[in-house]
Amino acid sequence: MTTIHVATDSPYDVHVGRGILVERLRASLGGARKLLVVHQPAMSRIADHLKEELGIEVLLAEVPDAEAAKRIEVAQFLWQIMGQADFTRSDAVVGLGGGAVTDLAGFVAATWLRGVRVLQAPTSVLGIVDAAVGGKTGINTEQGKNLVGAFHHPSTVIADLELVDSLPRNELLTGFAEVVKAGFIADPRILELLETRLDATTDPTTPEFAEAIARAIDVKAKVVANDFREHGEREFLNYGHTLGHAIELHERYRWRHGAAVSIGMVFAAELSRLAGRLPEAAVDRHRAILGSLELPMTYPVGRWQSLLASMRRDKKARGAMLRFIVLDDVAKPRVLEGPDESMLFMAYQSLAD
Numbered sequence: 001m002t003t004i005h006v007a008t009d010s011p012y013d014v015h016v017g018r019g020i021l022v023e024r025l026r027a028s029l030g031g032a033r034k035l036l037v038v039h040q041p042a043m044s045r046i047a048d049h050l051k052e053e054l055g056i057e058v059l060l061a062e063v064p065d066a067e068a069a070k071r072i073e074v075a076q077f078l079w080q081i082m083g084q085a086d087f088t089r090s091d092a093v094v095g096l097g098g099g100a101v102t103d104l105a106g107f108v109a110a111t112w113l114r115g116v117r118v119l120q121a122p123t124s125v126l127g128i129v130d131a132a133v134g135g136k137t138g139i140n141t142e143q144g145k146n147l148v149g150a151f152h153h154p155s156t157v158i159a160d161l162e163l164v165d166s167l168p169r170n171e172l173l174t175g176f177a178e179v180v181k182a183g184f185i186a187d188p189r190i191l192e193l194l195e196t197r198l199d200a201t202t203d204p205t206t207p208e209f210a211e212a213i214a215r216a217i218d219v220k221a222k223v224v225a226n227d228f229r230e231h232g233e234r235e236f237l238n239y240g241h242t243l244g245h246a247i248e249l250h251e252r253y254r255w256r257h258g259a260a261v262s263i264g265m266v267f268a269a270e271l272s273r274l275a276g277r278l279p280e281a282a283v284d285r286h287r288a289i290l291g292s293l294e295l296p297m298t299y300p301v302g303r304w305q306s307l308l309a310s311m312r313r314d315k316k317a318r319g320a321m322l323r324f325i326v327l328d329d330v331a332k333p334r335v336l337e338g339p340d341e342s343m344l345f346m347a348y349q350s351l352a353d
């Protein structure tokens, strides 16, 4: 088992290993009398197993799959279960599933009684390397992605790689978009692994996969330890997300996050180049790596105005000023404030197929 420490003001560990879920959960109960296990349909057998094995009262709440879970109606359903079960501040929530569930479970934990503990048990690559770590929790609204949420640290993160065995290959690859993001903003070794040993790095049984995952978690852990509430460097974790989130809204949340962020990263790289920073070779490197993972990199030109309108609600915007994360080079992210609309459109046009 690998353990990565997240040194925030409320520190916790991220455990990554095989067959560790029950044992690590037991060790992390911290006096809870009741657990609410929020899970996706794909995790129902594992949730039943937890109910049998944990030796305390376990309430199971199956929620709709993927983004359909990140809705206020689903949060309301969970608050109702907690109310009916007299769920107190010494009890705890478990998020078991992909990033959609860990975001929802974290949000419900952050808001119930103004905050109860959440133990995150991510089961997708994306959940393990990104969503379950760092304490950003939230739900979507009809106006945009994650517009309602809270910062709420998990008390532990348990990534049991045995559960990842059932993750479909396309889901694994879309999750790698966030691994690539970690590579471009902070850790070029991740990019080298993907460029030189793609098959091994995307095979959950190999040391290359373990290394890429651990490195991506490490990038996130370090950033959130320095800037939990996103006053500064945490914004770098949003590389590719300004356009990515607008695409998710445009697609009515039927696309996977990683797919939208892949297009968003190509856009951000092109924008970096147009701003006179990133060399063209680094932009090509984005396309080569994301393409090798079969991730999308193009989007219809005619949707620009609608996407631009959605980007104005991005959390990094300040008043009328749009702000983007760009790269001066690999591992050198920075904020680009208020770029001309003509430059934005030019970057967007390069996404046309």
Ligand SMILES: NC(=O)c1ccc[n+]([C@@H]2O[C@H](COP(=O)([O-])OP(=O)(O)OC[C@H]3O[C@@H](n4cnc5c(N)ncnc54)[C@H](O)[C@@H]3O)[C@@H](O)[C@H]2O)c1
Pocket: 040, 041, 042, 065, 066, 067, 070, 097, 098, 099, 100, 101, 103, 123, 124, 125, 126, 127, 130, 131, 132, 133, 134, 135, 136, 137, 146, 163, 164, 165, 166, 167, 168, 171, 174, 175, 178, 256, 257, 258
């Ligand atoms: N809070 C954060 O910091 C943060 C960071 C990154 C992403 N996110 C959020 O995470 C979400 C995306 O996460 P995701 O890509 O994991 O999507 P997801 O949770 O929708 O999971 C993708 C699909 O994989 C299935 N799945 C998950 N684990 C499985 C397993 N082990 N076996 C079989 N099927 C499995 C799910 O049921 C779903 O159909 C988005 O909502 C995004 O906004 C949050």
Ligand SMILES: O=C(O)C(=O)C[C@@H](O)[C@H](O)[C@H](O)COP(=O)(O)O
Pocket: 130, 134, 136, 145, 146, 178, 230, 234, 235, 237, 238, 241, 315
């Ligand atoms: O943890 C962060 O900070 C991130 O930006 C990580 C992103 O990968 C993630 O998708 C996050 O949910 C986006 O946050 P938002 O504040 O743009 O909604």
Ligand SMILES: [Zn+2]
Pocket: 130, 178, 241, 257, 261
């Ligand atoms: Zn993301």
